[in-house]
Amino acid sequence: MLFDNFLQLIFLWLYMSSKVSGFYYYGNGGDRKCFSKELSKETLLNIQYNVQSYDENMKTYVNANNQEFDVLFDVEETFDDNHRVVSQKMVPSGLFTFLAIESGEHRFCISPQATKWMSKGKTKVTLEFLIGKDAQIDSKKKSSFQTLHNKINILNEKVLEIRREQKLIREREALFRDASESVNSSAMWWTIVQLIVLIGTCAWQMRHLRTFFVKQKVL
Structure with a gap:
């Protein structure tokens, strides 16, 4: 021993x-x-x-x-x-x-x-x-390298966070654009429907008045 x-x-x-x-x-x-x-x-x-x-x-x-x-x-x-x-x-x-x-x-x-x-x-x-x-x-250089490596990791995390925020902003913009297009499309079709109803109503009223005047022997 x-x-x-x-x-x-x-x-x-x-x-x-x-x-x-x-x-x-x-x-x-x-x-x-x-x-x-x-x-x-x-x-x-x-x-x-x-x-x-x-x-x-x-x-x-x-x-x-x-x-x-x-x-x-x-x-x-x-x-x-x-x-x-x-x-x-x-x-x-x-x-x-x-x-x-x-x-x-x-x-x-x-x-x-x-x-x-x-x-x-x-x-x-x-x-x-x-x-x-x-x-x-060379422990000092290793320590410096480790510190630099940690800083790079922090920067990478911040870059990834910024990218996630940009992706979320793009998704929100896409949803807002789709909603705006949907509202605009609905408003256009509603205007067309109203115009068709108005034209139909005017045509029906003109026909009704013509028939009324014929019966009254005005025309």
Whole structure:
């Protein structure tokens, strides 16, 4: 039982070590430190970093101020004659994300730069590399995609609702048009019937008067 647990711990450690690697190093402000990583195509690399500067008064390292330090990240494709594909300036602490376009060895260089030209103190840089597929470790983009997907679903629902309302309006217009045509048709036929009755009544009255005048020997 203990041996099985020991093997499980070893496998877990090997798995985690293949996905995540973290360390720190010391340097002076402006020093450029590079690391090489072999990445396959469409592999995502996240670098969680934090830059600390040495405080002479406190005699220890404290988190660097955004107003005093910038961090420059460079990514070069060593397999393509050290072609630089990324050069990005960032804040002293954050997350740098890189998606490999081609397979091969990539060089990642980090350079803490003091914004004040007189300031070049000691620095401590902590780095944590997380390597994996986009769908595995890029949770922020996945969350953004999920949010966008939800918004698209809401828009689709609104479009369907508008279409249903338009269909209902068209059906009501069709019913109103049929009713109007029916009323107009009924009114026309009623007018024709009235005209026929009126003509018949006039003809009958003329005949009746003619017969009356003949009997009275008026005509």
